[in-house]
Amino acid sequence: MGDWTWRSMEERDLVQVVALADRLFPDHPEDAAHFGERLALGARLCLALSDAHAGVAGYAVAYPWPLGRVPPLNRSLAPVPSAEGAAYLHDLGIEPALAGAGQAGAGLALLIGRMREAGLHDLALVAVNGTVRFWERHGFRSCAPSDATARTLASYGGEARYMIRTL
Secondary structure (H helix, E strand, C coil), X not given: CCCCEEEECCHHHHHHHHHHHHHHCCCCCCCHHHHHHHHHHHHHHCEEEEECCCEEEEEEEEEECCCCCCCCCCCCCCCCXXXXXXXXEEEEEECHHHXXXXXXXXXXXXXXXXXXXXXXXXXXXXXXXXXXHHHHHCCCEECCCCHHHHHXXXXXXXXXXXXXXEC
16 A cells, blocks of 8 residues: 655645644644744654655654643744753654554664754653553653643643643
């Protein structure tokens, strides 16, 4: 079903990325403008899983961001705080037809390699939709949020968990 390769995300990918995100995460909608802002902020940390003929079937959106702070959903990140060696994985999404083929792990490995090249040493995320065990298998651990972070985390849903992986 295609020759899928992870590569740097480009602005031209955003239409397909947003459409895929809308299908995968209907309870966490994000406007295209916010995906664009995150792409501009993350540059090499934003990835697309693509095939020359089938387009984009997966994506990872990550950007420098301080540990212990959860970015708001569907809102601008400005002003962007100092990341101090950390990044935030805003989204990792794969077309369900490719689930179980190792593409999520491959994309995560590429992202971590690029983080190391950039001198970043911690990656945080919010696990939603029952994915805590998946992230634990990839080296992430749940962390108790501060009171301020807990309020933002609540906007991700009642089962959302803040997780960190030290590289």
